Amino acid sequence: xxxxxxxxxxxxxxxFHYCPGCGHGIVNRLLMEVIEEMDLQESxxxxxxxxxxxxxxxxxxxxVLESAHGRGAAVATGIKRARPQSLVFSYQGDGDLAAxxxxxxFHAANRGENISVIFxxxxxYGMTGGQMAPTTLLDQVTTTTPEGRDPxxxxxxxRICEVFSKxxxxxxxxxxxVNKPAAVKKTKKAIAKAFQRQLDGLxxxxxxxxxxxxxxxxMGSIExxxxxxxVMCKEFPLGVVKEVRGGDRxxxxxxxxxxxxxxxxxx
Amino acid sequence: MKRLMSGNAALGEAAVLSGCTCYFGYPxxxxxxxxxxxxxRMATSGGVFIQSESEIAAINMxxxxxxxxxxxxxSSSSPGISLKQEGxxxxxxxxLPAVIVNMARGGPGMGNISPAQSDYFQAxxxxxxxxxxxxxxxxxxxxxxxEIVPLAFDLADKYxxxxxxxxxxxxxxxxxxxxxxxxxxxxxxxxxxxxxxAKERPARKIHSLIFDTKLQExxxxxxxxxxxxxxxxxxxxxxxxxxxxxMIVIAYGFGARIAKGAIKRLRQENLxxxxxxxxxxxxxxxxxLRDMAKTVxxxxxxxxxxxxxxxxxxxxxxxxxxxxxxxxxGGVVPMPIExxxxxxxxxxxxxxxxxxxxx
Ligand SMILES: Cc1ncc(C[n+]2csc(CCOP(=O)(O)OP(=O)(O)O)c2C)c(N)n1
Ligand code: SF4
Numbered sequence: 013x014x015x016x017x018x019x020x021x022x023x024x025x026x027x028f029h030y031c032p033g034c035g036h037g038i039v040n041r042l043l044m045e046v047i048e049e050m051d052l053q054e055s056x057x058x059x060x061x062x063x064x065x066x067x068x069x070x071x072x073x074x075x076v077l078e079s080a081h082g083r084g085a086a087v088a089t090g091i092k093r094a095r096p097q098s099l100v101f102s103y104q105g106d107g108d109l110a111a112x113x114x115x116x117x118f119h120a121a122n123r124g125e126n127i128s129v130i131f132x133x134x135x136x137y138g139m140t141g142g143q144m145a146p147t148t149l150l151d152q153v154t155t156t157t158p159e160g161r162d163p164x165x166x167x168x169x170x171r172i173c174e175v176f177s178k179x180x181x182x183x184x185x186x187x188x189x190v191n192k193p194a195a196v197k198k199t200k201k202a203i204a205k206a207f208q209r210q211l212d213g214l215x216x217x218x219x220x221x222x223x224x225x226x227x228x229x230x231m232g233s234i235e236x237x238x239x240x241x242x243v244m245c246k247e248f249p250l251g252v253v254k255e256v257r258g259g260d261r262x263x264x265x266x267x268x269x270x271x272x273x274x275x276x277x278x279x
Numbered sequence: 280m281k282r283l284m285s286g287n288a289a290l291g292e293a294a295v296l297s298g299c300t301c302y303f304g305y306p307x308x309x310x311x312x313x314x315x316x317x318x319x320r321m322a323t324s325g326g327v328f329i330q331s332e333s334e335i336a337a338i339n340m341x342x343x344x345x346x347x348x349x350x351x352x353x354s355s356s357s358p359g360i361s362l363k364q365e366g367x368x369x370x371x372x373x374x375l376p377a378v379i380v381n382m383a384r385g386g387p388g389m390g391n392i393s394p395a396q397s398d399y400f401q402a403x404x405x406x407x408x409x410x411x412x413x414x415x416x417x418x419x420x421x422x423x424x425x426e427i428v429p430l431a432f433d434l435a436d437k438y439x440x441x442x443x444x445x446x447x448x449x450x451x452x453x454x455x456x457x458x459x460x461x462x463x464x465x466x467x468x469x470x471x472x473x474x475x476x477a478k479e480r481p482a483r484k485i486h487s488l489i490f491d492t493k494l495q496e497x498x499x500x501x502x503x504x505x506x507x508x509x510x511x512x513x514x515x516x517x518x519x520x521x522x523x524x525x526m527i528v529i530a531y532g533f534g535a536r537i538a539k540g541a542i543k544r545l546r547q548e549n550l551x552x553x554x555x556x557x558x559x560x561x562x563x564x565x566x567x568l569r570d571m572a573k574t575v576x577x578x579x580x581x582x583x584x585x586x587x588x589x590x591x592x593x594x595x596x597x598x599x600x601x602x603x604x605x606x607x608x609g610g611v612v613p614m615p616i617e618x619x620x621x622x623x624x625x626x627x628x629x630x631x632x633x634x635x636x637x638x
Contacts, residue, residue, distance in 0.1 A: 054478035059343070060486070069484035075474040077346050078486035080369050083339040086331070090343020090351070091474070093327040094301050098347075098476055116339065119332035 035223020
């Protein structure tokens with residue numbers, strides 16, 4: 013019998029605390045798959061956020077440091093500069109990266125820190141009960157926009173990839189989703205690419221992942237996945253937003269240098 | 280060999296000689312010379328220097344560097360230290376070493392850029408949220424910095440806890456002759472907690488989120504026991520002319536230098552005044568004060584603030600002795616002659632009231 017799917021060894025045999033249909037579980041699994049396939053478990057260091065992803069250290073069989081809300085990119089910067097040989101990535105939600113931690117993310121990108129940011133965009137503050145996030149769509153109802161997000165009062169959705177794309181230090185920015193099998197595959201590829209680029213010393217990479225939060229969207233799991241395609245993707249178009257090839261980089265090497273891995277097996 | 284250096288630059292050199300390989304900072308007067316010194320020095324020593332986007336980012340970079348086992352430092356002045364409190368709380372919760380320098384200035388708010396001692400409460404009470412303490416070292420001269428800095432890195436590693444060096448704009452910016460001849464690089468500690476990748480060992484996780492209240496309580500008591508150890512082992516202070524003193528001045532940092540000048544004058548007039556200078560503001564030399572109260576009745580606290588350490592003096596004495604206070608907040612630095620006049624007035628009144636050494 014041919015094995016078509018197995019649980020990555022790096023994903024602990026623990027039950028996810030995520031709600032049914034949540035995107036975090038998929039992203040967690042993909043990360044462990046990629047790290048396992050690229051043989052990076054001995055060098056990987058993950059910075060966990062404040063947000064629904066914060067307990068990922070209960071599932072990851074790699075070194076994890078929790079950071080304060082929004083500070084992931086700064087913490088990852090400190091780790092990477094002190095240990096350039098490690099693969100360093102932060103895992104951050106949209107409140108974490110696009111609100112309270114905008115400055116840390118923006119400037120890590122601008123300095124071209126040789127780190128990767130895994131950015132889970134579910135359009136709401138999941139952990140605190142479904143308040144508006146900077147990425148909440150116009151007219152979207154949340155607990156703090158009970159009549160729908162009104163741009164006059166609450167501003168517009170923030171497109172982090174597009175904002176960061178203006179920064180010379182950011183060299184790889186891609187927006188993907190985890191709402192259907194083909195999209196999940198693409199997400200895995202994007203993560204692997206971000207990590208490979210870090211190994212190659214190419215500087216700051218960020219993978220923005222549109223992920224369902226059925227609980228706070230007040231939708232079923234399937235409906236949430238459809239909503240990503242039909243509504244969310246209109247505001248946040250999928251695809252590579254920026255990719256600077258190695259030779260195009262203005263500086264020979266990103267700060268923090270290259271990480272060590274045993275080569276990528278994930279294409 | 281003696282060199283003429285500002286306190287800020289000397290601090291930077293002492294940090295590098297103490298094994299600090301990572302420095303992160305954001306400009307703010309009166310500590311800019313330190314950030315600038317580190318920019319140059321780290322480039323030649325092969326260390327890490329980042330001018331961060333904020334003090335919040337800097338302290339979190341320190342946290343990241345510290346978790347890999349590196350000796351890491353950040354510095355700022357009062358308003359920036361307020362921003363660092365979040366990170367200091369996490370460092371304490373995660374039990375990670377770090378050295379944080381505060382060259383304090385007048386406040387609250389933006390205040391000014393003159394020397395002040397009004398961050399005492401913030402430094403000695405933890406400063407951020409939650410049940411924790413940091414060791415607070417208060418050097419009084421540029422030369423003393425060269426002893427304090429390695430000590431700070433050593434204590435941080437020894438207890439796995441952030442350590443604060445509390446100076447002020449005067450200490451940071453004045454130039455004094457200094458040598459590093461006796462500076463000993465603190466020993467390297469066995470670090471079995473660092474995150475370096477799960478190679479030939481199980482994966483590690485470091486976090487301060489503890490949902491289970493019983494476990495959080497146990498973590499709090501564990502930290503508490505560590506803080507109690509610090510209180511038992513790490514109190515440091517200097518005494519000056521205390522043997523025959525009728526009145527003891529308590530002052531720290533630059534304030535203690537002004538007080539020393541004042542005491543020299545008072546001694547010329549045969550007023551028997553001595554001094555206890557706390558070097559660790561936390562843990563506070565409470566026992567030294569209580570012991571002194573066996574023979575001395577009058578304690579005179581001088582601070583460049585409206586009175587913060589004076590509360591620790593009262594707590595330490597527990598009612599044994601009269602506590603006098605003189606403060607100059609707002610960045611005002613009084614001359615020794617001013618302070619000596621005030622002390623003399625209090626001294627003469629105390630003597631007139633019949634209070635003498637109990638012996
Ligand atoms: C300084 C601070 N402010 C607020 C919080 C509370 N808090 C925890 S997670 C969170 C937002 C999480 O939203 P997001 O980053 O979008 O992640 P999600 O839970 O949706 O995955 C907030 C506000 C905190 N932990 N720290
Ligand atoms: S609240 Fe939303 S983001 Fe959080 S676990 Fe539930 S579904 Fe996932």
